[in-house]
Amino acid sequence: MVEGTEHGLRDAQGRRIAPGAKVRSGELQGTVARVEPAYGVLTIVTEAARAGKTERMVRASTVEVLEEAPPRPHHEPFIRRYIFSLDHKVIGIQYLFTSLLLALVGGVLAMLIRLQLGWPGVRWGLAAALFPGGFAGGQMKPDFYLAVVTMHGTIMIFFVLTTVLSGGFGNFLIPLQIGARDMAFPWMNMMSYWLLVPAIVVLMASFFVTGGAAGGGWTSYPPLSAIPAAAPGSGLGQTLWLIALAILIVALLFGSLNYITTILQLRTRGMSMMRLPLTVWGLFVTAVLMLLSFPVLFAAAIMLLFDRLAGTSFFVPAGVYVGGQVLTHTGGNPLLWQHLFWFLGHPEVYVLILPAMGMVSDIMASQGRKPIFGYPFMVGSMAAIGILSFLVWAHHMYTSGMHPLVAMAFMTTTLAIAVPSAIKTFNWLATLWRARIQFTPQMLFSIGFVSLFVTGGLTGIFLAQPPVDTYMHDTYFVVAHFHFVMASAALFGVFAGIYHWFPKMFGRFMNERLGKLHFWLTFIGIYATFFPMHFAGFAGMMRRIYSTQVYGFLQGLAPLNVFISVAAFGLGLAQLLFVYNFLYSLRRGPVADRNPWGATTLEWETPSPPPHGNFPDELPVVHRWAYDYSLPGAPDDFVPQTVPLRPAPVAGGQDADREPPR
């Protein structure tokens, strides 16, 4: 491990050798440009030769500081500070705001889906006025419905949950929690955000092109998505969808490379990997998954673009007959896309859940005033989930036409992934056992996360088994399953994270009473919306159908769908509480001090919000693990990671001479 950049380099008089300091080394005299503490060398720009930009590298041991570096006053112009910022905290907050804004868009789309499924065939004057292109005679059009379904999934998965968890929390928390001044590659980090923006612009533009936005579902299976004549949404909208996704993937790869490098290289002194908070572990495993899986989707998206625009046949076989014509494509295979897509698509759901798992673990420890239970198992199970997530993709394809024997293999790996998931669940429960739980909004959302994860995880065990999945596949049972285990659980992680780190991000508290109300309405709303979908799935109701009125076997589901829609509207309205609380608290919330929750991790050792460079003075040094809550004999019920280990002062106590293990 390379030591943090600003430890220890001092001259014989103990003055700091830091960029900006005036120093002398032998006959050289100049200003420090860069310091490489790991190698004990630094670069000086000599004053005499400045015009020629002569830099000299010298040993730190030869340096005498004439004048210490002035405290860095940070007066960057507005545009560098808040728009094209290199600061990971600003970039994280940009990601957060952008994702939350898109969550509102995705949420409105969800409401439109429920409007149609609750009351198919009904004329809606207001909605038709708001979306003139999507309604005909007051009724929603099927192609608009499919565009709405596709964009809801695409936005929520790729542009909300992925970006808010990795881009938002990952950016904000990683350097703060590992004790670094910033990301390893700040410029790349800025580019990551500024590639997200054009990706969103392209995606949103697709609503307004001929044929409307893509309508092939978030999975965009070819040939439907490959052949413009196959559906209105398979026209320009699908092309833009693929381009938006390709841009987003580059943005996410910039991010994940950065997170991995930062976590491996920029941990502060004493911060061994096994002292990392679980939030960082979750984000680390996530970044590895993204780095290894997203390029596969990138390749697939480019191949599909070629099939659409350049006449290649990666995914389109010979003899395809669409719209009264036989296409000239020959030799492709539609199943190839499904394999490539799900090779990303399955790790992707863990990309959404692992950061949430990490954050929820840290929140449970700090709000329960108790160490996380089984830290090594928690880390190990995250790693196991990460590895297994690459080996389960074809469980989405049991009915796709691949050989039935392959399904057996994927059933085995899929059920295997339930083991580390079970370990995590039991460890969370053990963490809560004999804790002193503070029922703050973030703790409620964390406990709610476990509930949703268990509910969705158990239905996953049904779906993992091909004989059962044969019936359940592509029904609302699947919709219910992934909305619990992946979508809602990740969303609860996001809410927990926002309530918890809001004071650190903005220096103010959110309103706790409103937060609790928000939790209860959301928790009940999620169960009321998604739990009945299991029943619809049992009854055979297919995904992505525009109306339940055509099939006789779905006729009885009308009341159920009305109930689901009403619950979904309630759930949607409850989110306005959060929006209000968030915006109000940004300006008017009570001011928070540096460590309002009494938490142990490093981000709470610096002011709220942290200054540019994160830690006003030198970087903190870590002496213990992140979970010394309620340590016997300690004066407070938490011991920050920066407090050195020493023998516990209470003699004769049970734990008197036992050091915490890390």
Next chain:
Amino acid sequence: MRFAARGPGRAVYFHDHRRLELTYTIIPAIALAIMVAASGVVWARVRLGAPPADALTVDVRGEQFAWLARYPGPDGRFGRVDPRRIDARTNPMGLDPDDPAARDDVVSRTLHLVAGRPVRVQLRSTGVLHSFFIPEFRVKQDTVPGMTLEIWFIPTREGQFEIACAELCGIGHYAMRGQVVVHSPAAFEAWLAQQRPALSPAP
């Protein structure tokens, strides 16, 4: 609210118990292993065995947005199909009249099956993915253009059931409703005898 924060006192400093953790690692692992075995046995029976020799063979093709069934006719062989021959009105299946085996093929918009008799269904698709789904039969198999996929099952009860499409196939996906009629053996033979080959329409 047993562990809610109230009054003085602290949470217990308890964070590792290897035996407990191993217990709840191993017990779910065993339970899941049993599930893998049990499910594997069922799956092997459903999907890996060959259909019985007396099985009826039907060719079912999905298109946007309907199902089309084909029976081999008296020669017991399916004739060649060619997408370029498809004509929505006169030859929806795209039968090739140059192939003698195609001339007696029977084509029907409704799938007719026999109660108690195993049926092999060959699934094909003209253009995009569909999924052949009969909820009452617990049968579902995607149809993939360029591939012929085969499933088999035994209808046990006479009656009329619906065929649904379970894979998004375009704007008519929600309305791609087909019908399956399960006959008694005699009624099926009677129905089949009434059918004319698709390439020689009614005079």
